[in-house]
Amino acid sequence: xxxxxxxxxxxxxxxxxxxxxxxxxxxxxxxxxxxxxxxxxxxxxxxxxxxxxxxxxxxxxxxxxxxxxxxxxxxxxxxxxxxxxxxxxxxxxxxxxxxxxxxxxxxxxxxxxxxxxx
Amino acid sequence: xxxxxxxxxxxxxxxxxxxxxxxxxxxxxxxxxxxxxxxxxxxxxxxxxxxxxxxxxxxxxxxxxxxxxxxxxxxxxxxxxxxxxxxxxxxxxxxxxxxxxxxxxxxxxxxxxxxxxxxxxxxxxxxxxxxxxxxxxxxxxxxxxxxxxxxxxxxxxxxxxxxxxxxxxxxxxxxxxxxxxxxxxxxxxxxxxxxxxxxxxxxxxxxxxxxxxxxxxxxxxxxxxxxxxxxxxxxxxxxxxxxxxxxxxxxxxxxxxxxxxxxxxxxxxxxxxxxxxxxxxxxxxxxxxxxxxxxxxxxxxxxxxxxxxxxxxxxxxxxxxxxxxxxxxxxxxxxxxxxxxxxxxxxxxxxxxxxxxxxxxxxxxxxxxxxxxxxxxxxxxxxxxxxxxxxxxxxxxxxxxxxxxxxxxxxxxxx
Numbered sequence: 347x348x349x350x351x352x353x354x355x356x357x358x359x360x361x362x363x364x365x366x367x368x369x370x371x372x373x374x375x376x377x378x379x380x381x382x383x384x385x386x387x388x389x390x391x392x393x394x395x396x397x398x399x400x401x402x403x404x405x406x407x408x409x410x411x412x413x414x415x416x417x418x419x420x421x422x423x424x425x426x427x428x429x430x431x432x433x434x435x436x437x438x439x440x441x442x443x444x445x446x447x448x449x450x451x452x453x454x455x456x457x458x459x460x461x462x463x464x
Numbered sequence: 465x466x467x468x469x470x471x472x473x474x475x476x477x478x479x480x481x482x483x484x485x486x487x488x489x490x491x492x493x494x495x496x497x498x499x500x501x502x503x504x505x506x507x508x509x510x511x512x513x514x515x516x517x518x519x520x521x522x523x524x525x526x527x528x529x530x531x532x533x534x535x536x537x538x539x540x541x542x543x544x545x546x547x548x549x550x551x552x553x554x555x556x557x558x559x560x561x562x563x564x565x566x567x568x569x570x571x572x573x574x575x576x577x578x579x580x581x582x583x584x585x586x587x588x589x590x591x592x593x594x595x596x597x598x599x600x601x602x603x604x605x606x607x608x609x610x611x612x613x614x615x616x617x618x619x620x621x622x623x624x625x626x627x628x629x630x631x632x633x634x635x636x637x638x639x640x641x642x643x644x645x646x647x648x649x650x651x652x653x654x655x656x657x658x659x660x661x662x663x664x665x666x667x668x669x670x671x672x673x674x675x676x677x678x679x680x681x682x683x684x685x686x687x688x689x690x691x692x693x694x695x696x697x698x699x700x701x702x703x704x705x706x707x708x709x710x711x712x713x714x715x716x717x718x719x720x721x722x723x724x725x726x727x728x729x730x731x732x733x734x735x736x737x738x739x740x741x742x743x744x745x746x747x748x749x750x751x752x753x754x755x756x757x758x759x760x761x762x763x764x765x766x767x768x769x770x771x772x773x774x775x776x777x778x779x780x781x782x783x784x785x786x787x788x789x790x791x792x793x794x795x796x797x798x799x800x801x802x803x804x805x806x807x808x809x810x811x812x813x814x815x816x817x818x819x820x821x822x823x824x825x826x827x828x829x830x831x832x833x834x835x836x837x838x839x840x841x842x843x844x845x846x847x848x849x850x851x852x853x854x855x856x857x858x859x860x861x862x863x864x865x866x867x868x869x870x871x872x873x874x875x876x877x878x879x
Binding site: 347349432433434435436437438439440457459 | 587589635636637638639641643647
C-alpha cells in the first residue's frame with residue numbers, strides 16, 4: 347500500500363533555528379531519505395516553502411478567486427511530505443516514526459486511495 | 465432422527481458456539497482478510513452445523529469443520545457477488561484456488577489468531593471508544609445492543625462506531641498481526657488500557673442499570689484471563705491481579721441501600737477470599753519477573769490491603785514503599801495523593817496533611833474533590849474542626865456523583 351506522510355511543524359520555530367542546527371537537521375533528513383531508498387519504502391518526497399508563499403485557489407461558478415496564504419491557519423503547518431510504499435499501516439508507522447520532523451512536530455500518515463479508470 | 469436426538473445436537477451446537485465461536489471468527493478473519501466477510505462466514509458455518517450435524521453426526525474436530533465450512537461458504541459468496549463486481553472474482557480465486565494449503569487450525573495457530581484479533585481491535589490508530597466497542601464485539605462476542613446498554617449509548621451510535629472502525633482497519637491497512645518485539649510494549653499498553661477501561665466502567669457503578677455493570681467487570685476479567693493465557697507478560701499478570709483484587713471487594717463496597725462504604729469501614733468477611741488468593745498469587749508471579757510495571761505495583765498495593773485482617777493490621781510502610789516505586793515509574797498527582805493517605809497511616813495525620821498540602825500548593829488537584837475530602841479527614845483527625853468543615857464543603861462543591869456527595873454530607877454532619 348502507498349501512504350503519504352505529511353510533516354507538520356511550527357515553521358516560525360524552524361526559521362529561528364541557528365544555521366549549524368539547521369544543517370544538522372538537513373543532514374538527518376538526507377540520511378533518512380537514503381535509508382528508505384535502501385529499504386524500498388521510498389516513492390517520492392518534497393519539502394515545501396513556508397506558508398507565506400502559499401496561494402489558495404477556488405473556482406466557483408466558473409469564476410477564479412485567489413487568496414493569499416494557506417487554506418487554514420494552524421499552529422503547525424505542512425512543511426513537507428514523503429510518499430512511501432509500505433506493507434501495511436504498522437510498517438508505515440515505523441517509517442513515519444523515523445522522519446526527523448516527528449521528533450519536534452507531527453507526522454500524519456494517510457493511506458493513498460487508488461481509483462481504477464472505469 | 466428422534467426429537468430427543470435433534471435436541472441433543474442443537475444443545476451441542478450451542479455449546480460449541482459458546483466455546484469456539486470467537487476462535488473460529490479470529491481464524492476466519494486471518495484466512496479471509498476481512499471482518500465482515502468473516503462474520504458472515506461464521507454465521508453461515510453455524511447455520512450449516514445446525515442443518516447437517518443431526519444427520520452427519522458431530523465432526524471429530526468441530527472447530528476445524530467450522531473453519532473450513534466457513535471459508536468455503538465465504539468463497540461461494542464471493543463468487544456469487546463476483547457476477548456483479550468483477551474485482552471480487554480474483555479474490556475468490558485466490559482464496560479458493562486449490563493450491564492454498566488447508567487452513568492451519570492447530571491449537572497454536574488458533575491461539576495466535578486470537579491474539580492477532582485483540583491487537584487489531586486495540587490498534588492505537590483507532591479512536592479509544594472504538595477500540596473498546598470493537599474488542600467487546602469481536603473478541604468477547606457481546607452484541608451491539610449489549611455494549612450500547614453497558615455504555616449508556618444509543619445502539620445506532622455504537623453500531624456506527626464499529627462500522628467506522630472496521631472501515632479504517634480495511635482502508636488504512638491495519639494488519640492482522642501481533643506486533644514485533646520493538647513495538648510490543650507500547651502496543652500491549654494500549655490493549656491493557658482497553659481491558660482496564662472496560663473493568664472500571666463496570667466497577668464504578670456511578671450511573672445506569674446497576675445489574676449490567678458488574679457484567680462489564682466480569683467481561684474485563686475474562687479478557688484479562690485470556691491475555692494471561694496468550695501472553696503472560698508481567699504487566700498482563702499485574703492487570704488481571706489488580707482487577708481480581710478490586711473485584712473481590714465488590715460486595716463490601718456498597719451498603720444494602722447503595723451507599724459507598726470506604727475501605728476502612730468495609731466488612732472484610734464479605735471479601736471474596738478465593739479471588740484474593742488468586743490475585744495475590746498472580747502478583748507474586750509478576751514480581752518474580754523483576755521488572756514490575758505500573759499494573760503490577762498497583763496490584764501489589766491492592767494485595768497488601770487485601771491481606772490485612774483489619775485496617776490497623778495493614779502494612780502501611782510496605783504500601784508507602786510501593787507508591788514510591790510507582791511514582792518513580794509513572795508520576796501522577798493522583799498517585800501522590802494516595803501515597804499521602806498511606807503516609808498519614810504510617811506516620812500520623814500531620815505528616816499526611818503536609819504531603820496533601822504540598823500537592824495542592826503546586827496547583828495540581830485543586831479541583832479534585834478527593835484531594836479536599838482527604839484533607840478534611842486528616843484535619844478532623846487532628847481535631848482542627850473548622851478547617852475540616854471548610855475542606856469537606858470544598859469537596860462537596862466539586863463532587864458530581866450522588867453516592868459520593870451523600871458520603872461527604874454524612875462526614876460533614878459527623879463533625
